[in-house]
Amino acid sequence: MERRIGFEMVVALVTLLYFVLACVTASSSGLNNHEEQLRRNLLANGLGRTPPMGWNSWNHFYCRINETIIRETADALVSTGLSKLGYTYVNIDDCWGEINRDDKGNLMARKSTFPSGIKALADYVHSKGLKLGIYSDAGYFTCSKTMPGSLGHEFQDAKTFASWGIDYLKYDNCNNGGIKPTERYPIMTRALMKAGRPIYFSLCEWGDMHPALWGAKVGNSWRTTDDIGDTWESMVSRADQNEVYADLARPGGWNDPDMLEVGNGGMTKDEYIVHFSLWAISKAPLLLGCNLRNVTKENLEIVSNKEVIAVNQDSLGVQAKKVRMEGSLEIWAGPLSGFRVAVVLLNRGPLRAAITANWDDIGIPPKSVVEARDLWEHKTLERVFVDKLTATVDPHSCKMYVLKPKA
Secondary structure, X not given: OHHHHHHHHHHHHHHHHHHHHHHHHHHHHHXXXXXXXXXXXXXXXXXXXXXXXXXXXXXXXXXXXXXHHHHHHHHHHHHOOOHHHOOOEEEOOOOOEOOOOOOOOOOOEOOOOOOOOHHHHHHHHHHOOOEEEEEEEOOOEOOOOOOXXXXXXXXXXXXXXXXXXXXXXXXXXXXXXXXXHHHHHHHHHHHHHOOOOOOEXXXXXXXXXXXXXXXXXXXXXXXXXXXXXXXXXXXXXXXXXXHOOHHXXXXXXXXXXXXXXXXXXXXXXXXXHHHHHHHHHOOOOEEEOOOHHHOOHHHHHHHOOHHHHHHHOOOOXXXXXXXXXXXXXXXXXXXXXXXXXXXXXXXXXOOOEEEEEEHHXXXXXXXXXXXXXXXXXXXXXXXXXXXXXXXXXXXOEEEEEEEEEOO
């Protein structure tokens, strides 16, 4: 009897030990699965299904920013009607913070220029139906060297941004201690995912280590170029550099040739139309960079073109490519939803010239009968086209069409 009781106790203990081990294994497996899921979905934040639209302070104001400018810009996005067109991000760039962190290591808004603090500013912007973006750097200091970067403080800063109600983070690449961006940027990605608030993550890595090749797992967009300037040469060169990575853009992750210069005065009207057309067809973020508080009617009309914006925001999310280039004459084309094709005929040269888009170059079946919508003239051309479309284009100008096969 005692031997049987002893045997039963051994069986019970073995059963209990097996159960405990099974629970530990299952728990460990669950944690591993969770970590694997997190690793594979670092940017499963649901943001950037189409390229972001809004405004950023840097191209016009540089470091000369304050909370009044930000509030008045938010007001202007609403009063001009731009917010209804999709321009919803109000993004503060560099120079918003104090040079030192507080005694707990937190970033602080600069008291002289943002006395109300960033949270109050976010509340104001949100009250307008808009979103607030902010800037930091994957280095020890930001590019202006007037405030700390987030390197080594990623999780703390991400929580701070979330607590303020931030919706967008532009993350620069200066003063980085020689650490590779492929090591620095994913840390902030993980920090944002744990911050408790969806925050669009814009990698401002300047194309240093070809972020288009790895950015989709890390951010919602990635800079493919160095900073843009308000000149024709700078603008078209950024478009060229960005176009190389067209196949890597997709909903949730976009190539970024830098912000728009329309309205800052360095280019002609026709050149600004080219600028906006190329950014739109390239599925680039449409972030205005001018002073919206006194934007001219002419420039407002350019950035308010609903038909061009619709190309940028098309649900298919395929970036256009430069499909033909003959000297200074170029054809950019990309597919849209509904079996349509967007086309830009670009004349980069000094003389007026005819440019022809052939169907086999732009992805339309041969012999197709096509209807052409001129997006800058806002009219559907009276005749239909078969096999090709030809237009005469002025110097430093473009024509932009949406082509729709009819038969």
